[in-house]
Amino acid sequence: AQKVTQAQTEISVVEKEDVTLDCVYETRDTTYYLFWYKQPPSGELVFLIRRNSFDEQNEISGRYSWNFQKSTSSFNFTITASQVVDSAVYFCALRAWDMRFGAGTRLTVKP
């Protein structure tokens, strides 16, 4: 069975703080893909990153970074120096065969 767990339902930070969103996944497949999506208050879903199971290299994109660790089945997302515009619901997702999303983490960044 495939499963994605985002244990943090809501996180609130003050602008410029760093924040990490946790994602833990379960799958028996050896080939799989992990994703992060952002859903701002306007409601659209925006792709942020894709990682395949054979590539554990961490990635940085501006203020965003992702830490993929197969040993702990985790794919965590860190926002450095958070901004109000980062306020959104963030979803972690797993594809081995079909697509499974976590329940999402609502991030609120206060000025």
Added chain:
Amino acid sequence: EAQVTQNPRYLITVTGKKLTVTCSQNMNHEYMSWYRQDPGLGLRQIYYSMNVEVTDKGDVPEGYKVSRKEKRNFPLILESPSPNQTSLYFCASSFDAGIQETQYFGPGTRLLVL
């Protein structure tokens, strides 16, 4: 402009009245998918399609049908809607499912079944 369109955006209906939500993409994508979003549950995949005439069940297919007769269109059909199908529905498309996957999502269809 590359996009995924869904219609209608909002729909109120009654139990048992068949309805169709259309989805169309203009990016020549092979892969298309339907999701429903419910509070506290995230997005759950209903059906997906790897290509024309190829569809498969996702996590929550009960009560839904789909078809993929053309590459660009992937309608979602509720033959006999029930109140537990009240939800926010998203259609998505991608070049493929996996190594090049970047799902583009439609704007969503908010459905209320009375």
